[in-house]
Amino acid sequence: MFRVFSLLLAAGLLLACLTAYVLENYTVQPALSRRPHPRDGQPPYPGRGMDNLFWFLQVSDLHxxxxxxxxxxxxxxxxxxETIDVIxxxxxxVTGDLTDAKTKNRIGSVQHEIEWQTYHTILKQSRVLEKTKWIDIKGNHDAFNIKSLDSINNYYRKYSAHRxxxxxxxLHQTHFGNYSFICVDATLSPGPKRPLNFFGVLQQNKMGELSKLASETVxxxxxxxxxxxxxxxxxxxSPGIQQLMSSAIAYLCGHLHTLGGLMPVLHSRNTEGTLELELGDWMDNRKYRLLAFDHDLFSFVDLSLNKWPAVLITNPKSALYRSPGHEPLRKIKYSTHIRVLVFSPSQVTSVQISIDGISIGSAVHIEGPFFSIAWKPEDYTEGIHYIEVRAEDTTGRTTVKGHDFAVEEIKLLPFDLVASFILLTRHYLMAKVVFILVFLANICLIIAVRFQRNPQLKESPGIFTLTLFSFHVLCKTNVFYYPVLLFTCYVAVGPWFVxxxxxxxxxxxxxxxxxVDGHFLEGSLTFIFGIFQxxxxxxxxxxxxxxxxxxxxRGACFWTHYKYTGWLRxxxxxxxxxxxxxxxxYSCYILLLTYGYAAFFLSPVRTWSVLLALVLVYRAWALDNSSIRTFKAEMKNCPYS
Structure with a gap:
């Protein structure tokens, strides 16, 4: 009964956590959808010419x-x-992980100067720093195995563009306004070897710096x-990174690599109304992102290398990524033209536009990559509509892009539930809660069974009764009880390795x-490892x-126990x-490759636990019958086979 109670308690707590998460992250606040933008409905409006428009790029996880x-x-x-020259x-x-920083076996971590030199050489030979403003941000791989920011292995200071x-x-300044970009460095210092810096950390002093930077953007x-x-x-x-960036229209990041292709699109919106847009990696997928502000309407599209033409519809913008309170959405209603950016190394010959499957016509080339065509927004005031652009260049390459849009105010459209869970949940906190629940359930069960009466074995006891009885034997036999209890407690309190x-x-x-080195790095991924352990x-x-x-x-020994259970069991x-x-x-082997021989031999939770398990299993089969005499008598008095 105690096991059932523990499971119900754990399930209830997890349900409470999930309920709180859903209420926090998926309940759209009414104020969010009704709060007008200060410049909402004010001129200028999106028209025929290429005015009040600029675009930029993001690329992530170069490795x-x-x-x-x-x-x-x-x-x-x-x-x-080529791509920069065209766009x-x-x-x-560049949002982090400029280099791979792994050993040849892909397990260890080391900063290879040649990787940084390669990155720097490409920037220099391509002269890209002369063509555009290039801003590169550190990722966790760029901080692997670095004892301090002043370390000679901190090659980011020597070879990056930002340094x-x-x-x-x-601050990006234009004749139609200023646009602020706050770049967040959450890498650990000192930077341990992988995988202990998979989570970033923003301590109170760093949050104070970010708060000051945020105040500069008003x-x-x-x-x-x-x-x-x-x-x-x-x-x-506190107050948390999502709350601190509440005045921003979007947070652009990488890191998760689309979860190895399982989640090709990881986009969501937090409760403050800020879009969180993870970008697929360059490493395997050669992804990059084209973004634009058109009359302060924010649009973007994720692209693949050498896939031309590249098409971005800037007006009307996508309904899914509407941000009331952050952008003047009513400008769509007062706009006079559909506006599209089309990029290609070859001349663009055709930009056909349709809405709801009905052709609007061919957009006119105005200048550069900009095309536009007149439209009447009042014809699409009710509900959601679908716009599609088909662009073709002289080589015959064709791209079709489209999205839903709305002219009037609508309820915010929901993002994919799984993507939102991945992007918005504080996973380190959830892992901590789950670890504590699993640990406490385990410990409480061991101790409670130790001091409970033995279950009464009646004729033909069921599987549950036999399982409970076997657990009583374990918990009331000192040679097993104390090692199991202490080892379980050690997982929660003792060093796993040195x-x-x-x-x-x-x-x-x-x-x-x-x-390490006089610093304490808060646990995150370690709780997940603890759950697995x-x-x-x-x-x-x-x-x-x-x-x-x-x-x-039951009287069996190792060489005869199959007679009592059968080979199938x-x-x-x-x-x-x-x-x-x-x-x-295998975990011990990975520990050896990652942190060396000292960690392998000084690891109670990994290496020593293997020896402990072998000893306990041997003792279970070689145990003196006098140690379990009482339990054997109970079994003998209750035949069930």
Whole structure:
């Protein structure tokens, strides 16, 4: 009954967490959809000419590597030459992971100067810094294995375009207004080896700096925040990064690599109304993003290298990405022309436009990449409509782009639930809660069973009663109870390993954080590792020991126990336990490759636990019968087979 109660309690707490998350992230606040923009409905309006318009680019997760994907570097050079020459952006933002910083086996972490030199050489040879404003931001790979910002291995200071650590504010000035870009540096300092810096951290002092930067943007037409980490993978001090960027129309980031292709589109909107737009990686997918402000209406499109023509509809903008309170949406209603940007290395010959499947006509080329065609917004005032643009160049390449739009005010359209969960949830906090629940349920169950009466075995007891009985045998046999209890507690309180968290610098890794070189780095991914440790090693080990002891109580030994359970039960049980044991051995091997021999030999949770498991399993099968005499007597008095 205690097990059932624990499971119900854990399920209830998790349900409460999920309910709070849904209420926080998916309930659209009425004020958000009704609050007007200060310049809403005021001229100038989108018209025929290419006025009040500028565009820029974002690229993320370059991962320039000396070991893998030989096409990654020349393709990036193509981007810096041909793509930049065609699009001619006002700014290019590179949102982190400029280099790969992995060892040849893809497991260890090291800053390779040659990777940074390659990146710097491409910028220099392409002369891209002379063609546009190039702003590169650090990612977690760019901070791997760096003891301090002053370290000679901090090659970002030497080879990047920006070359200055920390967050900063870039102001882009035009004759029709100023546009602010706040670049967030949430990388760890000191920077441990992978994977301990998968989550970024913004401590109170960094949040204070960002708050000051945010106050500098009050007179800008628009503000955009940029960073490497998604906000869900940033541990931030109060009031929280999402609240701090509430005045921004969007936060542009990378880091998640579309989850290996499982989520090709990771876009959402937080409760403050700010869009969060993760960009697919350059590393494998050669993705980049084209963004524009047209009469302060924000539009963007995610593109792939060498896929031409590149098309971006700036008016009417997409209904999904509407931002009431951040942009003057009523300008769509008073606009006189549909406006489109079309880029191609070859001459664009045709830009056909249709709405709701009905052809509007061919857009007229005005100048540069800009095309427009007259329209009557009043014909589309009711509901949501679909605009589609078909562009073709002289080589015959064709691109079709379209989106839903609305002229009048509408209820904000929902984003994909899974994408919103990935981008908006504070995963480190959820992992911490789940770890605590799993740990407490495990500990409470062990202790409670220890002091409970043995279950009464009646004739033909069911599987639940036998399982509970076997667990009583485990918890009331000292040679197993104390090692299992102490090891489970150690996972939560003791150092998992002591080793070179940074080359030449020893540190200790706990579930709640990492101590290295006099610094404490708050735990994040460690809680997820802790959940896996308990779920896929500690708890299965307890279950297997209980199963072994139950068979011992029936009079079996290791060489004869299959007679009591049958091969169909015995073989899958041993295969399952062997698989989990091999997984733990593999974890030890990864620890060795990642943090060295010291971490391998000084790891109670990984290496020592393998030895502990072998000893406990051996003792279970070799245990003196006198230790479980009482339980054997109870089993003998209740035959069930």
């Amino acid at each position: 320039i590597s000396r070991f893998v994907d030989p096409r990654r570097t020349p393709d990036f050079k193509t981007f810096c030459t 001619k952006p006002a700014i290019v933002f 200055q650590d920390g967050s900063f504010h870039y 007179n800008s037409n628009h503000t955009i925040w940029l960073g490497h980490y998604t906000t869900s993978t940033i541990i931030s001090a 080793g070179e968290v940074i080359d030449g610098h020893f540190g200790a890794c706990f579930v709640f954080g990492v101590v 308990l779920t896929f090693f500690n708890i299965p080990l307890m279950g297997y020991l209980s199963w072994c002891l139950l068979l011992r109580c 015995t073989v899958p049980m041993h295969i399952f336990i062997l698989a989990l044991f091999l997984w733990q051995l």
